[in-house]
Amino acid sequence: MTQQPVNVYEVDGMTPVKVAAPQTLSDLSDVLRGCSADRLAAIPWGGGSRMQLGNLPRRYDVAIDVTGLNRIVEYQPADLTVIVQAGVSISALQAALAEKRQRLAFDPPYARTATVGGSLASNAVGPLRSTFGGVRDLVIGMKVVQGTGTVTKSGGKVVKNVSGYDLMRPHIGAIGTLGVIVETAFKLVPMPHASAAVAGGFDSLESARSACVALLRAPFQPERFICATGDIAGRIGAALGEPPGSSRFVVLAQLAAGEKAVARMTRTSLDTLKKYGPAWSNSMDGPADPLWGCLDPALDSPPALSMRATMKPVPAFEFLDSLATKDDPARGGSVLHVGFGTVLSHWSHPEDAPPGSLTERARAVVEQARAQARPHGVTVVVERCSVALKKEIDVWGEPQAAGIMRNMKKQYDPGDVLSPGRFVAGI
Amino acid sequence: MVDRNALIDDLEAIVGPSFVAWRPEDLLVYEYDGSIDRATPLAVVVPANVAQVSAIVRLCRRYEVPLVPRGAGTGLSGGAIALDESVQLVMTRFRRILSVDVENRTAVVEPGVVNADLSVHVAPSGLYYVPDPSSQKACTIGGNVAENAGGPHCLAYGVTTNHVLGMEVVLADGEATWLGGETRETPWYDLRGAFIGSEGMFGIVTKVAVRLLPLPEAVQTMVATFRSLDEATGAVSDIIGSGVVPAAIEMIDKVTIAAVEPFYHPGYPPDAEAVLLVEVDGMRETVEEEAAHVEAICRRSGASDFRSSDDPVRRAELWATRKGAIGAFGSLRPNYYLVDGVVPRTKLQETMRKISDLAAEMEILIANVFHAGDGNLHPCILFDEREPGAVEKTIAAGERILEMCVEAGGALSGEHGIGIEKQAYMGLMYNQDDLAAMEGLKVAFGAGDFFNPLKVFPTGRNLHGAAYRGAIRKTGTGDVV
Numbered sequence: 074m075t076q077q078p079v080n081v082y083e084v085d086g087m088t089p090v091k092v093a094a095p096q097t098l099s100d101l102s103d104v105l106r107g108c109s110a111d112r113l114a115a116i117p118w119g120g121g122s123r124m125q126l127g128n129l130p131r132r133y134d135v136a137i138d139v140t141g142l143n144r145i146v147e148y149q150p151a152d153l154t155v156i157v158q159a160g161v162s163i164s165a166l167q168a169a170l171a172e173k174r175q176r177l178a179f180d181p182p183y184a185r186t187a188t189v190g191g192s193l194a195s196n197a198v199g200p201l202r203s204t205f206g207g208v209r210d211l212v213i214g215m216k217v218v219q220g221t222g223t224v225t226k227s228g229g230k231v232v233k234n235v236s237g238y239d240l241m242r243p244h245i246g247a248i249g250t251l252g253v254i255v256e257t258a259f260k261l262v263p264m265p266h267a268s269a270a271v272a273g274g275f276d277s278l279e280s281a282r283s284a285c286v287a288l289l290r291a292p293f294q295p296e297r298f299i300c301a302t303g304d305i306a307g308r309i310g311a312a313l314g315e316p317p318g319s320s321r322f323v324v325l326a327q328l329a330a331g332e333k334a335v336a337r338m339t340r341t342s343l344d345t346l347k348k349y350g351p352a353w354s355n356s357m358d359g360p361a362d363p364l365w366g367c368l369d370p371a372l373d374s375p376p377a378l379s380m381r382a383t384m385k386p387v388p389a390f391e392f393l394d395s396l397a398t399k400d401d402p403a404r405g406g407s408v409l410h411v412g413f414g415t416v417l418s419h420w421s422h423p424e425d426a427p428p429g430s431l432t433e434r435a436r437a438v439v440e441q442a443r444a445q446a447r448p449h450g451v452t453v454v455v456e457r458c459s460v461a462l463k464k465e466i467d468v469w470g471e472p473q474a475a476g477i478m479r480n481m482k483k484q485y486d487p488g489d490v491l492s493p494g495r496f497v498a499g500i
Numbered sequence: 501m502v503d504r505n506a507l508i509d510d511l512e513a514i515v516g517p518s519f520v521a522w523r524p525e526d527l528l529v530y531e532y533d534g535s536i537d538r539a540t541p542l543a544v545v546v547p548a549n550v551a552q553v554s555a556i557v558r559l560c561r562r563y564e565v566p567l568v569p570r571g572a573g574t575g576l577s578g579g580a581i582a583l584d585e586s587v588q589l590v591m592t593r594f595r596r597i598l599s600v601d602v603e604n605r606t607a608v609v610e611p612g613v614v615n616a617d618l619s620v621h622v623a624p625s626g627l628y629y630v631p632d633p634s635s636q637k638a639c640t641i642g643g644n645v646a647e648n649a650g651g652p653h654c655l656a657y658g659v660t661t662n663h664v665l666g667m668e669v670v671l672a673d674g675e676a677t678w679l680g681g682e683t684r685e686t687p688w689y690d691l692r693g694a695f696i697g698s699e700g701m702f703g704i705v706t707k708v709a710v711r712l713l714p715l716p717e718a719v720q721t722m723v724a725t726f727r728s729l730d731e732a733t734g735a736v737s738d739i740i741g742s743g744v745v746p747a748a749i750e751m752i753d754k755v756t757i758a759a760v761e762p763f764y765h766p767g768y769p770p771d772a773e774a775v776l777l778v779e780v781d782g783m784r785e786t787v788e789e790e791a792a793h794v795e796a797i798c799r800r801s802g803a804s805d806f807r808s809s810d811d812p813v814r815r816a817e818l819w820a821t822r823k824g825a826i827g828a829f830g831s832l833r834p835n836y837y838l839v840d841g842v843v844p845r846t847k848l849q850e851t852m853r854k855i856s857d858l859a860a861e862m863e864i865l866i867a868n869v870f871h872a873g874d875g876n877l878h879p880c881i882l883f884d885e886r887e888p889g890a891v892e893k894t895i896a897a898g899e900r901i902l903e904m905c906v907e908a909g910g911a912l913s914g915e916h917g918i919g920i921e922k923q924a925y926m927g928l929m930y931n932q933d934d935l936a937a938m939e940g941l942k943v944a945f946g947a948g949d950f951f952n953p954l955k956v957f958p959t960g961r962n963l964h965g966a967a968y969r970g971a972i973r974k975t976g977t978g979d980v981v
Contacts, residue, residue, distance in 0.1 A: 151741040152844045152875075174743060196687075207685050209693060210662050225937040229929065231842040233659065233874045233914040235648045235697050236922075236929055237956065238938045242661075242693030251689070263743035286603065292717035293783050334785035383685040385604040413684050414604075454687045469687060474677050477944055478689050484940035497688050 082136035084116055085129050085460050089136040096141040098216070098224060098255050105253070106222030108135055109488045116492050117249040119191025120162060122183040122372060125379075125457040126195050127248050128468055131494030139190055142255060145169055147230070153261045154213065154230055159190025159254050174264045178205035180297075182369035190254045196246030198381070200297035200327070200365065203412025205262070208245060214258030215241040217251075220486030230258045243481065250496040251485040265296070265329035269339045270361035273346035273354040274310055274320030281322035282390040284349035285411050288326065289386070291345065293338050294412060295326035297365065300390065302397035303406030305419075308367035313355045320352040321397065324411075325364060368408055376405060376419035378435045379457035380442055383415045384449045392416055395445045417456075418442070432461040439466060469497035502585070504542060507563050511545045511587070514555045519546040519593075530588050533573040533580040534635070536837050536891070537920045537964060541568065541582035546590045550668070550676050550706045553589070557704065558674040560587055566953045569700040571612065571643030574635040576838055577919030579647060579699050583954045583963065589704060591642050597621055598707065605712045606665060606682050611642020611705045615649075618710070627712040630657045633915070634823060642705045648697030650915030652748040652822075653779075655873040657713065659915065661696040668707035669695065672947045682709045694941055699917050700952040702945040716781035719747075720791040721815040724798035725772045725805035729753055729856070732774035733849040735801035736872045739778065740845055742797065744790050749873030750777040750822050753852075755882075756867045759828040760821040769805050776803075776872065777822050779815075825869040826880065833865060833882035835890075839898045840916040841905035845875045854904050855879050862897050876914035877905065895965045903928060918956045920963045927958060 079088050093115075095101035108115045114132035117139055118124065143160040150173040157166055163177075164184040170176050181187055181197035191197075193208055205211065214228035227240035244251055275281035281300055288295070301309060306323035310316075324346060328338040339356055346354045357364060370376050384392060386409075393409045396418045405420035420438060422431050435458055442453045452470030455462075472478065475498040482489075482500045494500075504522075511520045521527060521544040532538045542565060547553050560567045566586040573580050582588045594610035597618065601607070602625045609618060615636040619628040632651035633639055639649070645667060650659045657663075666680025680692030695702050726732040736749055752760070754773045760766065768775060776798065780790040791808065798806055809815050829836045843851045852868070855877075859866040870878040881897050883890045902912055906928045913922060926935060935957060942948065954963060 149844060149846055151737055151846045153740060153745070154844070196685075202684075206658070206662060209685070209690060210658060219937070223933050223937075225934045226930070227934065227938065229842075229911045230909055231844055231875055231911050231914070233650055233654065233842055233871070233876050234911040235650075235659075235915055235917050236912040237918060237926065237935075238941050239648070239661065239693055239697050240937055240941065242690035245690060246687060247689055263745065266743075290714075292714075294714075330783065330786050331789045333789065334783045337783070337785060381687075383683045385601070385606065385683060387603050415685065450681055451683060452687065472688050473681075473686065474679060474691055477691055477946070480944035480946070481689055481941070484944050485937070 077138070079136070082118060084124055084133060085463060087130055087133040089116070090134050092136045092138060094138045094141050101137070101139070101142070101218050101253060101255060102222045102224055104137055105218050105220060105490060108490045109221050112488065113490065114493050115490055117194070117253045119159065119188030120183070120186040122186045123191060123195040123197060127492065127495035129460065129463045129494060130492060137253065139253065140188060146256060150175060154232065154258060155261060156214070156230055156256060156258045157189050158256055159188060161189050163187050163189060163192060170261060171264065175261045176264055177211065177259050178262050179208045179211055183372050186372065189257060193245050193254055193257060194247060194249045198410065198415055198417060200299055200368065200410060202415065203298040203410050204294050204296040209242050211259050212241050212245065212257055213260050215244060215254060216256040217244055217254050219252045220488055220490040228258065232260045248492060248495060250492050250500055251481060252491070267332040267335040268327060268329040268360055269335050269356055269358050270325060270327050270364050271339055271342040271346065271354070271356045272309060272313060272323060272325045272364065273351035274315060275322040275324065275349065275351050276320055278322065278390060278394040280349045281324060282387070284324055284346050284351070285390070286387060287345050287348065288342060289411065291341055295342070296329045297327035298411040299368070300324050300393065300409045300411055301406060302393060305367060305406030305408055309364055312363045312367055313357070315353050327361060327365070370419050376457065377422045377431065377459065378420040378438060378455070380418045380439065380453050381415065381456050382446050382451050382453045383413065384446065384451045386411055386414045388449055389414050389416055392445055396442060432459060435459065435462050436465060443470065467497060472497045502542070502563055502565055507565060508543050510559050511543060511556065514552055514559065515545055515547050520544065530570070530582070533578060534576045535578040535919065535921055537578035537581050539581050539583050541588040542585050544588045544590055546593055548593045550670065553670045553704050553706055554674040554676060556589060557670055557672065561672065561950065566950055568952045569646065569704050571640035572614070572638045574639040575643060575647060575919065576840065576916040577913065577921040579917050579919040579952070579955065581920060583920070586953065591640065594642070594706065600625065602627065606709060607712055608682065608707060608709045609641055611640060611645065611708055613641050615639050615641060615644060622712055623715070626715050628715055629710055630663050630713055631660045634826065641708050641710070645696055645705050645708060646698070646700045647917040650876070652750050652871060655749060655871065656745050656747045661693060663711055664692070664696055665709040665711055666692050667695065667705045667709070669703040669705050671703040671945060672950045676706060680709070684711070698941070699919060699956055701942055701955060702947045703951060718784045718787040718810060719779065719781040719815065720787050720808060720810045721818045722778045722791060722794055722806065722808040723818045724776045724803040725768050726774045726776065726802060727771050727804055729774045729852050730849055731802040732776050733852055733872065735776060735798050736848060737845060738797045738801060739794055740873065742793065744793055746778050746790065746794065746873060747781045748777070748779040751775065751868070751870055751872040752822060752825055753868040755865060756825050756869050759832050759867065760825055762831065763828050764820045764824060766821050771804070775821070777818065822869065829867060829880060829882055833884050835883050835885050837881045837883065837894045837898055839879045839881065839901050840913050841877045841902050841910060842914040843875045843877065843905050843908040843910035847908040847910070848872065848875055851877065851904055851908050855901060858897060858900055862893065864893060864897055871914070874914070875910065891965055899925065920955060923956055923958055924962065924964060
């Protein structure tokens with residue numbers, strides 16, 4: 074493997090002194106043992122698509138690129154389970170599973186770039202969470218390397234297992250601050266036999282919310298189910314041939330099951346949407362990739378600011394609306410995963426704005442969003458923003474039980490080797 | 501040495517004298533749970549609210565007496581047994597359903613709420629709580645959280661950790677805090693996820709937020725009888741492998757069939773060696789399609805009898821032999837020891853054969869009632885504790901079965917937990933570093949060995965069965981307790 078130059082591994086303007094590219098588990102363990110001994114700070118890297126997540130690193134000496142750990146370790150289709158190394162890309166994994174008409178019910182953005190390890194570490198969001206839960210719900214076993222280099226595992230490769238404490242879940246969303254994920258066992262689901270998408274454009278919050286709530290009461294659950302605003306709504310509408318700016322909210326649902334069931338789901342869903350006076354409604358047979366591809370901003374022109382919050386589904390609509398009305402909708406867009414309650418919001422800066430004002434503007438947007446979410450007992454995590462803003466806020470918001478989390482960090486990374494400062498509350 | 505009388509006085513000052521048990525005859529009923537292990541608590545205290553729980557935690561810390569939480573005591577791994585001269589904290593007065601949010605499909609309940617009662621309570625709103633341990637008519641939601649309980653319908657929908665959104669817990673410092681909330685996800689380390697399944701060793705659960713699912717439009721229950729266990733396990737693999745994940749796939753074997761026949765009169769064919777129960781649910785069209793598919797596989801695999809119904813009353817009858825199986829074992833032997841191992845689904849056939857060989861080799865009676873769809877075995881070793889050596893032989897057989905499961909790539913426990921029962925076997929699955937990492941969580945939660953001591957991790961002492969024998973000796977009769 075050709076080693077990439079250090080500047081490729083920049084995090085928040087900081088460049089590491091060296092890059093480690095372990096090819097095996099024991100390589101990785103050696104790297105971390107070395108860092109521990111030399112008191113070096115290391116940041117693990119997967120595909121790099123979500124490295125903006127996290128507070129400013131306190132120190133950064135070594136980038137650990139895990140993409141060399143790229144094997145599918147064990148795949149038993151008849152067990153509906155797979156064990157995979159952290160560096161495998163999401164799309165490579167899904168391609169291998171698709172050969173057996175199976176899939177991992179996890180569809181985070183940038184599947185070709187994003188690795189299994191990085192998507193887990195950053196608890197990435199895909200629309201399948203509406204039905205199958207977050208990726209925390211799909212993991213059945215995990216092997217990690219602690220900051221000291223010690224390799225530990227928990228769980229196993231069976232779908233039901235309560236042998237010992239659940240040490241897997243704390244790593245999911247920990248951006249590698251408790252250990253570097255090296256191997257994960259997942260439970261899988263069969264591919265659906267048939268599928269179709271239905272969509273509708275709505276002008277008012279009330280009608281979009283009512284349509285979604287009605288659809289939630291249907292005798293089936295769409296496997297993907299979102300309500301989008303701003304440029305994301307515009308892109309979905311355009312993909313269906315609707316005129317630009319034709320509606321403020323776009324509801325999009327993916328229906329999957331056997332053929333007969335999908336036929337009835339499609340009819341029922343369209344009828345439901347129509348009942349609430351959409352500006353337009355439409356459907357598309359099959360996986361509807363052109364529509365679902367509209368959800369995420371292009372990787373090469375990232376938004377200036379991305380925020381995320383998970384709340385109860387119905388109140389989440391008001392939160393979605395509050396984000397959409399704060400500014401020119403063309404400068405960003407938000408997605409509510411209706412069946413789960415996660416809202417993702419992306420903002421772009423106006424190109425002609427004076428640079429000094431941008432941090433102030435982003436800060437105001439974040440503060441307003443947090444003020445809107447607070448009454449629901451929910452924090453807004455800033456998943457992407459400028460270094461200048463990171464100097465002023467904790468991107469993770471106000472944590473619960475920070476003391477326990479600090480204790481955990483001490484247990485698994487006593488030398489503060491792994492991404493120091495990047496997690497919540499100074500962890 | 502603890503001043504027991506002073507401790508009891510102080511406990512009574514917190515909850516009132518009626519809610520502290522300390523006389524030997526009162527403590528008898530708290531000596532055991534659903535497992536075969538026993539121990540006598542120092543005292544039993546039954547608080548009514550969070551403030552009392554906090555006060556009890558602080559008091560016991562001051563006395564340096566450990567605290568063992570208990571729900572309904574239906575656990576099968578000794579989780580609720582108070583080892584090490586502990587005070588038992590019984591949560592059954594926390595029995596209110598605090599709120600149900602129909603629109604967002606969540607509920608907040610107290611931990612003493614009985615599992616099945618929650619589903620009954622929300623059924624008029626078209627909702628239910630998914631995890632359904634076989635003890636669901638007695639077991640509590642708090643106990644389910646401690647053990648990360650499963651149940652037949654977890655095959656398609658997941659176990660407790662997939663359905664609990666958050667908990668209010670009282671930690672070892674006596675402070676109450678929420679882990680998670682009423683939403684599907686919180687950022688930061690998933691402390692909620694770490695706590696669920698920690699077997700009461702991190703703290704006391706005082707409130708639980710759960711998610712509810714809509715009741716399915718249609719349900720079809722099918723029961724197929726096979727002339728060999730091999731055919732039945734083959735059918736399970738074929739169903740899973742064919743791209744259908746039913747809501748439940750359960751199996752009972754020949755020994756179990758013989759036990760249930762006199763009670764439930766299912767009238768299975770006389771040559772039945774295994775009975776498979778498959779349930780599919782969802783939209784009418786999906787259920788029709790999947791039921792036809794399951795039936796075809798069962799018939800192709802050699803089913804000699806096939807029954808199927810979508811009628812709730814008839815469906816309950818079809819389930820009766822599975823749900824009542826354990827109770828029916830009493831007609832075969834006075835005692836049973838239910839082993840809870842897991843194997844990958846593809847190893848089901850091979851492992852069942854090995855268990856059958858083991859029964860023959862050790863000349864013991866093993867009945868199998870299990871969650872076949874997820875490879876979760878429940879071999880029940882039937883014995884009579886009055887026979888000399890029977891307990892030792894039973895425990896030895898249990899250990900052999902668990903070794904087989906782990907060798908096959910499986911796990912020590914699918915849904916009952918480690919507790920006292922399997923702590924000595926943890927080394928089969930995990931090395932010292934793995935176990936040390938797990939114990940690190942206990943430290944992170946500030947629990948040390950204060951809550952539910954001497955559980956889950958190997959102690960170097962032979963507690964499993966030893967506690968059992970001690971209890972028998974203490975009753976002084978040798979009769980069935």
